[in-house]
Amino acid sequence: MNTTQPYAGNLAVLYEGIGDSLPFQQLADTLAVPLYHAVSADTQEAFFLSWREGALKLIDRELLKKGGLSVDIEPRNGEQRSWPAPKQGALAQAIGRKTTRVVDATAGWGQDGLAIFRMGYEVLCIERSPVMAALLADGFNRLAQQNWMQNLQLQPPKLLTGNAIALLSSLPTRPDCIYLDPMFPPKRKKSALAKKSMRVLRDLLGDDDDKEQLFAAALATANKRVVVKSPDYAEPLGGKPDVSFQGKLLRYDVYLVDK
Ligand SMILES: C[S@@+](CC[C@H](N)C(=O)[O-])C[C@H]1O[C@@H](n2cnc3c(N)ncnc32)[C@H](O)[C@@H]1O
Incomplete structure (x- = not known):
């Protein structure tokens, strides 16, 4: 992996026209990756970051239509919903x-x-x-x-x-x-x-x-x-x-x- 520009050509931030574009621009600047408004057949990147439904999501081309992956803050299957959960x-x-x-x-x-x-x-x-x-x-x-x-x-x-x-x-x-x-x-x-x-x-x-x-x-x-x-x-x-x-x-x- 290129350590000075680790995501060059592999990742872009995607702003799909919903809400304020400033956080998208700031994220693109912080990560030194391009900001796109749409993904076309010519787009070379394999991964995109975008806020969708209130969460920042990592989206690969396969998931572009489906929604992407975000940090899941819900308890895992079988985990008790009290705090603190039992140390089991x-x-x-x-x-x-x-x-x-x-x-x-x-x-x-x-x-x-x-x-x-x-x-x-x-x-x-x-x-x-x-x-x-x-x-x-x-x-x-x-x-x-x-x-x-x-x-x-x-x-x-x-x-x-x-x-x-x-x-x-x-x-x-x-x-x-x-x-x-x-x-x-x-x-x-x-x-x-x-x-x-x-x-x-x-x-x-x-x-x-x-x-x-x-x-x-x-x-x-x-x-x-x-x-x-x-x-x-x-x-x-x-x-x-x-x-x-x-x-x-x-x-x-x-x-x-x-x-
Ligand atoms: C297998 S994932 C961890 C998954 C995590 N336990 C979870 O439950 O989602 C490994 C992660 O560790 C990070 N990582 C590996 N070595 C690291 C290091 N020396 N310092 C900081 N992060 C590191 C990687 O970037 C990667 O995101």
Whole structure:
């Protein structure tokens, strides 16, 4: 990926004539990508960002008519709709009952970070892709406006944009737990099992080839533990974990710092 113009030729902001165009222009400027008013056969970009139905959406050509993908702020299937949701299941076991502060250093679509937040943990999200960070910021703004958040006077997770390998060492306070879910190469080339949102992420960003450095930075920073979410076919990122919790087609490998 070209690091000075990471999205050149691949991404544009799309203003479809609804509402104020200024935020669209500002987003295009921030990401250094073009602003279009329509998509034609000549348009070369594969991805578009646009506000539709009150949410910022990442739209690929296949989804152009359907609506696109945004950060989902609703509880996941089977999750209890109370706050805090019970600390149950493999993710909660991996994060740990005694944990208070969690850094989700690979925030992506924010689905794990938000589930951790809804269980009552204090969450800071880090995301290095400016596109994903823009989608997350929009999702966290929508979350802040939910009645239940306002009634409980809760603030959404904090968000830092940048590379966690550098940012972790400059945090003002060390978190109890650092949660990592980097992109692993798929088992098969076109994994039919991968969710659409994760396939789009891989198409846009590619694999995370510096996961070992991220793991080392996390281990040096966390006060109590590092949790790595990993597909069940992948080798553990940090060697043999202290304990593992099995989820559906995945594992949470836990590395304890304070043994
Ligand atoms: C597999 S996705 C995470 C999905 C996320 N757990 C969720 O529930 O939506 C991995 C994300 O981590 C980000 N990432 C990977 N390495 C990073 C790093 N060193 N610093 C910050 N973000 C990173 C990628 O840009 C990508 O958006």
